Amino acid sequence: MSSIQLPIIRPSRPPWNKGRLIGQKRPLMPRQVWAIRARLELAGNQRNLVLFNLAIDSKLRGCDLVRLRVADLVVAGAVRDRVSVIQRKTGRPVQFEVSENTRRSVLEWITAPAMRGCAFLFPSRFHDSSHISTRQYARLVRNWVSVIGLEPCGYGTHSLRRTKAALIYQKTGNLRAVQLLLGHTKVDSTVRYLGVELDDALSIAEKIDI
Numbered sequence: 001m002s003s004i005q006l007p008i009i010r011p012s013r014p015p016w017n018k019g020r021l022i023g024q025k026r027p028l029m030p031r032q033v034w035a036i037r038a039r040l041e042l043a044g045n046q047r048n049l050v051l052f053n054l055a056i057d058s059k060l061r062g063c064d065l066v067r068l069r070v071a072d073l074v075v076a077g078a079v080r081d082r083v084s085v086i087q088r089k090t091g092r093p094v095q096f097e098v099s100e101n102t103r104r105s106v107l108e109w110i111t112a113p114a115m116r117g118c119a120f121l122f123p124s125r126f127h128d129s130s131h132i133s134t135r136q137y138a139r140l141v142r143n144w145v146s147v148i149g150l151e152p153c154g155y156g157t158h159s160l161r162r163t164k165a166a167l168i169y170q171k172t173g174n175l176r177a178v179q180l181l182l183g184h185t186k187v188d189s190t191v192r193y194l195g196v197e198l199d200d201a202l203s204i205a206e207k208i209d210i
Helices: 032-045 046-058 098-111 134-147 157-171 175-184 187-194 198-206
Strands: 082-086 093-097
Touching: 032 046, 032 134, 046 093, 046 098, 046 134, 046 157, 093 175, 134 157, 157 175, 157 187, 175 187
Parallel strands: none
Antiparallel strands: 082 093
């Protein structure tokens, strides 16, 4: 009597993105930036304040931000107002400006006792790592947005990278400038990253009355 081979039934797994908001993370609005900054200042958390300020100013990817060295920003005891670093993803240099408020917070941080002898700007507390990880940075970002009442699944490390870039584009409309600041090789990447096509089209349409 022949035996019938029945198909193996495996339990179905729920989709990895079930219940999650996926896609581009929203940039922060200026009032949200100031709300987070004010809370970090009141808490007296110098490292996190510098991390947040530099994330906004530098527009760097998380992997490049956490690897910043003291020597990248500080020369002869003074914090540079312009910094150039090599991007890990592209291997190309990118420059960013350091605002006066950020320079002040960096100087206070590097002269703190906890930073004595540290080469990296954001040293890790774990012996097997010289600087904080991108995962730890992402957790901090979730905490920052949560504490001001934002939904953490709608924001991430790229929210901080996009914040100043999006504001610059809104005020100037200069995609080329934003492309250079983000370190994109193609302007098409900048257009997709900012998600500006639909907004631009609607702005133009709103000005047409027939």
